[in-house]
Each structure stands twice: as C-alpha cells, then as structure tokens.
Amino acid sequence: MTNAHYIRKNAIIYERYKDNFDNIRTEEILLFRQEIRAAYGKIPVMVGWQSGQPYQNVSELTKDIKDTNRMYISTDHNESRLLPEQLNMEFRAVHDYLHYTLQAPFTAAGEIKVFHLQKKLHSSEIGRKILFSEVVLQACYQEHFGHFAPTQKVILL
16 A cells, blocks of 8 residues: 555545544543653653744754754644643644654654654553544544644544
C-alpha cells in the first residue's frame, strides 16, 4: 500500500466511523491522561500558549527552541471530551516536542513518524489505540480532505 493510499484509507475511516469515546472505560481514560501529564512533565523546554498556529514548519519550531529554549502551542480547536482544555494543550506540547526531536514535518507522514515514538509513552493498548486516533487518523483526515475534521472523535481500531 502506498503512502497516499494509507492516508486516504485512514482519512475515510476517520470520516465514516462513529465516535467510540463512550466505549472507553473511565479508568482507561484516566490512565491515558496520567501518561500525558507524566510525559509533559519531562519536556526540557518552556512551553507557552497562543492563539493561531505558532509554526508553519518544524524548522521554525526548531529555531524557536534553540534560540529561546521555549516553544509555543496553539490554543485553537481545543474542544475535546477526551482531553479537557489544559490537558489537550499539554498533549500537543508533548507531541510537538517529539516533532522537534525527530525533525518530523507537520504532514501526515511526519505525524505517523511522531506517533511511533509517542506511543512508547503509553503503556496500555487502549492508550496506543486512542493515540492512533488522535494523531494518525486525524492527520490523515486533514491531509486528505485539506482541513481539520469538524468534530474530534476517538476511533478505536
């Protein structure tokens, strides 16, 4: 399967499948959230928040981190039942720091690369499934359709 076919397949899955959030046990959600908080606590740079997209590419992110020891995270589109407000931004901070670490572009291919490292921060199978939905499926949707999905959802494959 080519990269384009993989992206298209996962974009359509995200578009067509129903939200599985209500099928996740409360303790599984709490574990996923705890793992995010633990990973966020290990980010070795300062994190700031701002509206709008702070970086157009990983080169801008890298320059900011190297020049200021700080990175900024967008507060836009921060509506998630899975990760309430601040926790969703902390999740984004961990994720974006991994983009910097891997020098992975902000494309579906880069998101997939980051996913493979980020999933190591989650000990449970359900956590890795949630992460796949949050990172890979959403990125494939955005790249294939050219915009973010109108609503965030969790697809458990």
